[in-house]
Amino acid sequence: MTAVVAPVRTAWSARGWAIYLGWIVITVDGSALNLALPRIAEDLHAQVGGISWVVDAYTLPLASLLLLGGSLGDRIGAERLFRIGAIGFAVASVACALSPSLGLLIACRAAQGVFAALLLPMVLALVGKSFDNPGHRSTAVNLMTVFGGAGMAVGPILGGLLTDTAGWRSVFWLTAPIAIAAAVLVGAADHRRNRQNHPRFDLAGQFTGTAGLVAVVGALIEAGRDTSPVLVWMLLLTGVVLLAAFALVEHRAQAPMLPLGVFRTPGFPGAVLGGFAFQFGAYGLQFFLALYLQAAWSASALMGGLLLASFAVGTVLAGVFANPYLLLRGTRQMILLGSGGAVAGTLLLLGATTSERWWVLVIADFLIGAGTAIYSTALNKTASTALGTSSAGLASGVYNTSRQVGQSVGIAVLGTLAALADARAGFIVAIVLVTSCAIAIAATELRSRPAPVS
Structure with a gap:
């Protein structure tokens, strides 16, 4: 049988741009929506518990179906499932924008979560499958951090601006064209890696x-x-x-x-646990702060977005200036350095006691963003390559399940703290939990064997 030669792709190819846009869709959706939640609650007459379902109706199917999405991608092809997930996500986003009631909005958000569960694991799986050159692969992983951070930087600002001007529905229109562009750019499947005999679904x-x-x-x-x-x-x-x-x-x-033997693969268990702690701490904190700033500091949606943009700015700058150098020194050093920076940022955040000390919050969130950009890039690289290309979908599914469960639990726990009558007490407890997550990531890496420089 004649072998099919796959094209040589660089991190800046059309396939690379599809990966980055797919990643941006997920990050922009969450970061832009956080600032719109109070306005959605006001317009649709929702309580705090009800409005949390606008987030969790999306997160629950996303976290629950990622394993299925990863396994399905290994069967039918990562490119095909990526395209299905991106187009479905775009359609669901339009449906969210047109929803006339809270119940229908929650249902459409659940549909978004289902399609995101097909799209998200394929984003990381395509990194491992598309770039044979280790240098190109490392660059692609780091660019995911950069573009994801850029999406998080633009997301809160656009979310706050759109909410204050055009209304919260416009936030959902934002992600639809990005998802369609990703579906167009992903290209054809690499048939060398999809013709395998897979067992039936579990x-x-x-x-x-x-x-x-x-x-x-x-x-x-x-x-x-x-x-x-x-x-x-x-x-x-x-x-x-x-x-x-x-x-x-x-x-x-x-x-x-989920073959339990994958957790005996060196480096993979630490990446999975790190993914949970990362998403709980970093993204759970941004959700908490989006609510806290508007409730305790009486900040507008746009002002809240501007204050929280420093997290994403730190992410982008670390990805552009620090990670290309640090990737040459190995993932172990990146995890320890990044988690240390995140701990420094969360401790500094305790000094943001009033709205007059807004600059402390900005600096602290910048440090947290830079630290998470460094260690999350290392975690992404480990997870995308640990199980090999034939099981890239499974690896991405497991890793992203851990991340999304961490985010879901973080939003649930930290969202409860944001609703406490004693806002300062809730703030302090939230910081303690987030700091513990960063410490846990470093501790997990210290207990593991040193990772080779790659």
Whole structure:
């Protein structure tokens, strides 16, 4: 059989731009929407608990279906699934913009989450599959950080500006053309790597894992409302039982959706745990601050976006100036240096006691953004290559599941703290939790074996 020679791609090729735009879609959607939440709540007459579902209705299917998306991408082709996810995401974004009620908006956000679960794991999987040259691959991983940070920088500003001028619905129109452009640029599949005989889907594992995650995160969300404690504990217990059943099913299954042996691969478990802590701390903190600034400091949506933009500015500058050099020195040093910078930033944030000390918040969020840009790039690189190209979808699915579960739990926990009557107490507890996440990332790396320079 004649071999098919794949084109040599650089990090700046059309495929590269598709990857970056797919990444931007996810980051812009979350960062722009945070500043619009109070206006959505006002227009649609939603309470704090209800408005949190605008975020969590998206996060729950995203976090729960990433494993399925990663596995499906290894079967039908990463390019094909990327295109399906991007187009579906664009259609769901338009539906969100046209939603006349909170219930319909939440349903459309859930649809966004489903398609994002197909798109997101393919973004990282395509990095490992598309760039054979290690230098090109490292550049592509770092550019994901840069463009993601740029999306986060522009997202809050555009979100606040659009919300204050054209209304919150315009925020959802923002991501649709970006997703369509990504779908067009991704190109054709590399047939050398998609013609494999894959086993059937692990339906039992998918059901128990998905239901368990939904129950646990749902319990955390309900804990922040005026909900019966009995319901909260029932959901939490149900989730724990289902996740335990998921582990048992995967251990015994002949064709598990998540082979537990992948966690014995050097570097991969640390990347997965780091992804959870990263998303809980970094993105959970931005969600918390978006609510805190408007509630405690009486900041407008646009002013809140401007104050929080320093996080993304730090991300972009670290990606442009620090990461190209640090990638040559290895991922271990990047994780330790980046987590140290994030800890310094969160501790400095405690000095932002009043709105008059806004400059402290700006500097602190800049340091947090720079630190997370450094260590998250190292985590992304490890996760995209640890299991090899044939299982790139699975690796990306596991890693991104950990990240999105971390974000979901972070939003649930930190969103509850933002709603406390004692705003300062909630602020301090939130900072303690976020600082602990950065420390945990460094501790996990210190316990692992030194990673080779690559």
